[in-house]
Amino acid sequence: MNRTERRHFEKEMSKILKKSAGVCGVCGTELNHNSQTFGGILEPYGTVLTGECCVNKLEVIMGAGVYINKNINGIMSVMKTGQGISHASPSDALSAIRQIRSGIGEIDSAADDLMREAGIERPPTDITVTDAPWKLDDAEWFNRHPGRSYRMRSLHPDEIPTLQDAVTDVVIPPNHCWEILVRQVNKGQRIRTAFCRNMAVFIPDADDVIHAIFDIVVKGEGQGVISAKDVAALVDSYNR
Structure with missing residues (x-):
């Protein structure tokens, strides 16, 4: 393959990667997360991106990668x-x-x-493995509150991209805002979830209350509205 052909391949592969639907370009099989991919030439398709399912069909293999979804x-x-x-x-x-x-x-x-x-x-x-201001803030908060396992806090501006679907796909009512519920499972290991809070409702900063709200949210219960009655019932069950 000469330089012109290679440049054409790289240009076409760049287009494929931008619009890839996560399927093999030959047989259409859905690519698995963390599976190996291959870019190459196969007539009459031309430049294609395949999974391991069809790599042996390629006439020329030009590159390899990893599919992550x-x-x-x-x-x-x-x-x-x-x-x-x-x-x-x-x-x-x-x-x-x-x-x-x-x-x-x-x-x-x-x-x-x-x-x-x-x-x-x-x-x-979402799995965040690099340092970020909101991660450091959570770590410092739990260090200052060693008896706590749950926290409710404001959404950090740089945290929005990590919660893209939750924040942008839902139209929230007036007088509501996104807040973050955090559970520290082990020191340095935490789970977050977005919570659409009604600012007119007072929520005490108590571990068992935040625990109850966290559990309701992550389990998808409440049919879109979390009632004080449901929270109180869960708090009561924790303290039995």
């Missing part, structure tokens, strides 16, 4: 890899991919274990 913030910086491997040897590139997949697998496993330990059945929707 979970929001793992800062994964590349944590892995200390991925920089400058686009022109590496095939063995170096495949070694880097194996390292990335292994690291992602470890992070996924740790997050799943944390959710199970917290008694939450749904999978995590």
